[in-house]
Every structure is written in C-alpha cells, then in structure tokens.
Amino acid sequence: MDSPEGATIRSEQKFRKFLKSLVRKQPRDLLLVIGTGVSAAVAPGIPALCSWRSCIEAVLGAAEQLEVLHPGDVAEFRNKVKKERDLLVVAHDLIRKMSPRTGDTKPNFFQDCLMEVFDNLEQHIQNPVVLQSILRLMERGTMVLTTNYDNLLEIFGQQQGKPMESLDLKDKDKVLQWARGHVKYGVLHIHGLYTDPCGMVLDPSGYKDVTQDPEVMEVLQNLYRTKSFLFLGCGETLRDQIFQALFLYTVKNKVDLEHYMLVLKENEDHFFKLQADMLLHGIKVVSYGDCFQQFPEYVQDLTAQICKQRSPDAERVDSTTPLGTSCVDCAKRKLGESGTDSPKRIKGSNNDVPTLQ
Template sequence: MDSTERTTSKSEQKSRKFLKSLIWKHPQDLLLVIGTGVSAAVAPGIPALCSWRSCIEAVIEAANQLEVLHPGDVDEFRKKVAKDRDLLVVAHDLIRKMSPRTGDAKPNFFQDCLMEVFDNLEQHIQNPVLLQSILRLMERGTMVLTTNYDNLLEIFGQQQNKPMESLDLKDKDKVLQWAKGHIRYGVLHIHGLYTDPCGMVLDPSGYKDVTQDPEVMEALQNLYRTKSFLFVGCGETLRDQIFQALFLYTVKNKVDLEHYMLVLKENEDQFFKLQADMLLHGIKVVSYGDCFESFPEYIQDLTTQICKQRSPDADRVDSTTLLGTSCIDCAKRRLGESSSDQPKKARLTDNDTGEDASSL
C-alpha cells in the first residue's frame, strides 16, 4: 500500500468514528435538523437543492423566465448573489421584491418561482439512502424539522407507505401536537413549504406571531432543552434568523446542553475553530469525512449504531461510571428533578440527552 492509499485509508477510518455520547442516545431523545445538504445528496440533479446560493440563483432565473421581475432587478440580484456572502439577506430582499408591499406575504411570485424550480421532485430522487435512514429514526421516535422548502422526505416516506405530514409554524395546534411527539411522521418546515404560500415564512416579520405566542415558544424551546438536536446537512442554519429566534438565542444555559452538528472537514484549522465556537452553544461539531460523497454512507452507519438493540444491562449502567457527575446535574436540570419529591436516577441512555453542498 503506497502513501496515498494509506492516507486515504486513514481518512476513511477516521470518518467512521462515532461519539459514544451520540450513538448511545435513544432515537426518541434526538431531533434531526435537516438542511440543504440532505436534499443535495438525495437529488443532485436539481441544482437549486444544492445550497442557498444555488436556490437563490435558480429562483432568479425562474423569475426572469416567468417575467415576474424587471430585467434591471434580475441583473442587480445576480450581482448580489455573486458577491454578497450574507445570502439570507439577499434571499429576504428577493422574496420581498416579489411580494406585496403591504407586508402580507400570501399572494407572491416567489412561491410560483419555487414551484417552477422544484417541479416533479419525486422524479429526481437518485440516492434515497439518506431518506431511508431518516425514516428509520422517525419510526423509533426521532423528531424532524427542516429549514428546506422542499418536501423530498415526505414524498419518499409516502412511497414507503408512511403517513407523512408536512407542518408549518402558522398551524399552532399541529405544531403543539408535533412538539409533544404526537405526530410521529410529521416534518416541521420552519420556513414553510413551497407548495403552501400561506405557510411560508419569508423574512423575520413572518414569524412574529409565533415568537409572540408564549405557548408555542415554550413548547419549541423545551425541545431544545430536553432533546439532542442533530444538525444534518446544515451549513447556514445557525445563522438563520428564524432558527436563532426560535432556539439558539432564546434558550439560556446552552453550554449545559448537548447537541451535534455533522460537517465536512475541508480545512483543519477552520474545522477546529468551528468546533470550539459551537461548544459555547452546547453543540458538538463532528466531521463525517473530507468529501461530500461520504455523507450518505456516514448517516446510514450512524443510524445503524443508534438503532442497535442493547442488552437490558446496558440500560442500567449508571451515568456516573461513564461521564461523571456533571452530566447527571445537566440531566437533572433538564428533567426538573429538583422539584420532584422522589428524584429518579439519571440514566445516560434515557436522559442524557453552507454555503454549497460540499461545505455542509
């Protein structure tokens, strides 16, 4: 084996290492946050699914073809996408340009452009292994939310005879049921779904009713406190203003939490800097490998590890043996055991809880 082959083998071996604190989670203790990287891997034939930049570029082209933007505006937005790194701001400006100036986002051309861009999604599913892995976790109680406008997961799930349901933040009753775990195959689209213009959240003003509803906010933030969020295919999610308002900046004592983010390690220095920065938010950054092609197989292997059946003795292992007393304290805070007359013994297994596709 030459040096190149040894390097490749070492890289592949390292990409298959899993954190024990993650693979020992019960599926019902996890909440998957799905980003554009999942859609890009599943349907690579649709450029708009590959990244925020690709999606915005595709929407601009659709707007140009449908003649719902002035040619001058089309040129201006093309320039902004080419040079502006804050793509969320560009997206919000683009959306507003195709929406009524009254602030009512229901009748808008943006949705028409998305329907053009995402036409016949079911015909473009090429690599379903990722979706199959997500469904496997959902079967066992893992909750799913996404920042994506597409419904690839729901389409695939329906093909597998699962009662999939797309939810958005404007349906309070459904959101509360989902947050309580009553909709096993529900997928919460925090930006809405391209097929439903009434449920689309087009900019920060679009979710003001949600953030002002204490019942909904408490239900969502309680998930961030009691579940381990697993960010999959997410590059820009933590910069997303809606996600920040719902979870990231509204939940206190985040360093006590235990969330996970799977990323591509292209640059070692940038990876370890991100790792250090995210720990301040209670998020453990983990590399799935050094190439995007490793992503689907990594998720498949990770799902297999999480879903493995363990012996009853493993469930009775005391967390002090494995992680020390600090994790017990975190578990107690999450479960509110301090207010209980008979506190339960914390168990690790039950209670311990991009820009383009290549960078996700």
C-alpha cells in the first residue's frame, strides 16, 4: 500500500503545470543532455552514479584497493573532494595522476577503477522510468548526449530491443552522422565511456583533434543553435570544460536561444537566482519539485505531454485529404454516403488501404 508521502508526491506531480513553450516542442526539436541525476534515479544502489563527488570517492576507493595510486595521493585527493568546490577540476587532476604524462589519451588506471566501480551495471537498474521516457522521445527523433561515463541507457534500450549505439567524440564519421540525425538510437558520450580502452578525459586538450576540426565544431554548434537542449539530472554541466568547448564558447547570442534545465528546488532564493543567471545563457530553469524522488515521475509526465503533440508532417498529410484524420473505415463510409467514387488503389498493391489520387 502506498505511503502518505508517496501519495502526496504523486498528487503534486499530477497537478503540476508545464511550460507550454517546452511541451509544445516536437520531440525531434529536442536534444537531451543527461547528467548524473538520471543514473542516480535509475540505479540508486551504485553510489558512484549519484554525483561527481560520489564518483570521485568511489574511484579513489577502487584505486586504493587495486593499489594503483600511492596512499599519500589517495589521502590528498580525499581531502580535495571535501574542500574543493569545483569537483570537475579534482576529477581532471585525478585522471591526469593515473594517466601517462602525454597529451594524447592512452589506456590508464582511471579506466580500470571505473570498470571496478561500474561492474555489472545491468543488475542494478531498479527504477527505469526515466530511461523509458528517454527512449520514448528517441523513438520520435530526440537526440541524446551525456556527460556520464556509464551506459545505463544503452543497456536498458538493448533490453527493450532497440539498436542502441554508444558514440565517442573521437569517431569523427559517427559523430557527424549522429549530429545530422542519422543515428536514431545513438548516445554521444562527450567524456567517453568507462568501457573504452582509450580512457576518458575532462580537458578539451584531450579532444584537440575534435575542437580544432571546423566541420565537427560547426555541426555540433549548429545543434546548440537549432535544437532546444533539455538538461536532465545535470548540475555542473555548464561548467564542464568539454561542454563549454563544444557548445558554449563560440555560439553567439545565447540569450536568444531557448533551452531548458530541470532542477531540484531545495532553496527558493538559490533557485530564483539560478533562473535569472541561466536566462543569460538562453536556458529556462524549471523545478521538478523539492525532493529528488519527484524527478522520475516529472520526466515521465513531461514526456507524455511532449509526445501528445502532432507532428507537422502528420498535419500536412491530413490537410491534403478532404477527410482530415478519419480512419480508413470512416473514410469509406463517408465516401459512400456522399456518392463519391471509391479511391483508386495503388497499382500492383494487394492491401485494402485506399489512396487518393
């Protein structure tokens, strides 16, 4: 039986209003940016998925167990995790500490630690509601990129029979195909994937071949200009150096854009200040509630609202026929009642669906 608290959460969600400018977007006009909040909602049993802080702490624990980092360094990084506000900097320094002293990315101990932390991910999927919603949008043309190292979405999608693909920025051809909308179930991991033997990076210099390629940069930045980015479970994404390099640094007139970010409203003053600040980046900050448990249902309801929208293509098809959106049986009946000749069939077709010529 549902607890009173759970019933209250559902009641609040049920009557929550959504921004019409968001729910009236066509799915193919959206690009989802997935952060740690999505993974935390899906697999709460893995602390490393909950936040950058939890991830770094878990990696340090694995490094200590595997003895791939000096005990003094482990202690130093644990102290940084407690004191440092910019955890992306800490993560970057940790990767460098366990990587070769070269500019290019090669196999490193950081990857081994992540593989230890994220072992058997598929067994930890407990609440797939958010992933179901994301797949529903992807079916209708929504693109997806993530700052996460995990592939929970791909694992779940494959379980549902979808041809999921994990993409890396270093595969230029695939990235271009994805950016042009030709990889329907592709998920672009801008930091890489924990299973990738080349390792992961947080510094744009690690992707210098990408950021210095005019063709790749133009097609990626064009997405930021032409799509509405919807940030899900993202806390530090706009401070992420790679995200900045790919989408923010050279995109002009960001205030004229219309992107969206779902956030937890724990403190009203902080929330409304964040709203004002993000509008300068062309981002509308929206609260999904005042507790994290409301996040999955909010995403589910939001997705349902977006998917209710009729596509312009469907409306154009309807407008070309005198029968609007009527079903085939109704069309036959109406044609018979009006005395109109039966529609012509496609030559050589064996089915009973008529076409107007």
